[in-house]
Amino acid sequence: xxxxxxxxxxxxxxxxxxxxxxxxxxxxxxxxxxxxxxxxxxxxxxxxxxxxxxxxxxxxxxxxxxxxxxxxxxxxxxxxxxxxxxxxxxxxxxxxxxxxxxxxxxxxxxxxxxxxxxxxxxxxxxxxxxxxxxxxxxxxxxxxxxxxxxxxxxxxxxxxxxxxx
Numbered sequence: 054x055x056x057x058x059x060x061x062x063x064x065x066x067x068x069x070x071x072x073x074x075x076x077x078x079x080x081x082x083x084x085x086x087x088x089x090x091x092x093x094x095x096x097x098x099x100x101x102x103x104x105x106x107x108x109x110x111x112x113x114x115x116x117x118x119x120x121x122x123x124x125x126x127x128x129x130x131x132x133x134x135x136x137x138x139x140x141x142x143x144x145x146x147x148x149x150x151x152x153x154x155x156x157x158x159x160x161x162x163x164x165x166x167x168x169x170x171x172x173x174x175x176x177x178x179x180x181x182x183x184x185x186x187x188x189x190x191x192x193x194x195x196x197x198x199x200x201x202x203x204x205x206x207x208x209x210x211x212x213x214x215x216x217x218x
Contacts, residue, residue, distance in 0.1 A: 086126055088119040088217035093189070097211075099196050109196040113211065116187040119156065121177050121217050128177030128217040130157070132192060134166045134209045141207035144168050146197035151175060153190035156183045163195070171214060181217075 092115045099109035121128045130153075136144055147166040151159035157175035164172050174192055192211070 086121050086217040088128060088215040090117045090213055090215035091115060099194060106198045108198060110194060112191050112193045114191045116189045117215055118183045118187050119177055119181055119217050121179060121181040123180045126179045126218055128181060129173060130175040130213060130215045131171035132174050132211050132213050133171040134168055134211050136168055137207040137209050140203035142196055142202050146199060149192045149194050151192055154188045156181055156188050
């Protein structure tokens with residue numbers, strides 16, 4: 054009897070202890086806009102299928118993750134290029150079109166590349182979300198072949214930037 058009574062008291066004390074000494078904790082988090090960008094190919098070769106002054110072309114694939122603010126968020130992927138060098142192609146002859154999945158709005162038509170301002174590749178509105186594994190898109194380049202270009206190898210650097218608010 055004494056053992057049962059002692060067991061009952063110990064059980065009651067253990068049952069009361071969590072309630073007497075417990076403390077609830079609320080977890081809080083602020084999730085903000087974020088974006089990350091990765092080019093899939095670090096070099097894009099511009100090539101052409103014939104030698105009769107047809108345009109050169111090439112594709113730069115990329116992947117990105119983005120989240121914009123719910124009510125008034127915006128975001129963008131832009132690109133700015135450097136010159137090809139003396140005697141080489143003119144940046145004025147370089148343009149691109151864009152592809153992107155449903156999380157963004159790709160540039161609507163052929164866009165002239167620029168060395169002075171970053172031009173739009175993909176735009177994002179409020180509450181935009183890419184896939185957790187990333188979304189992908191591409192810049193499809195076209196470079197006019199002009200007779201005044203000196204023979205040789207030329208390169209330009211395309212700097213892509215992503216932002217989200």
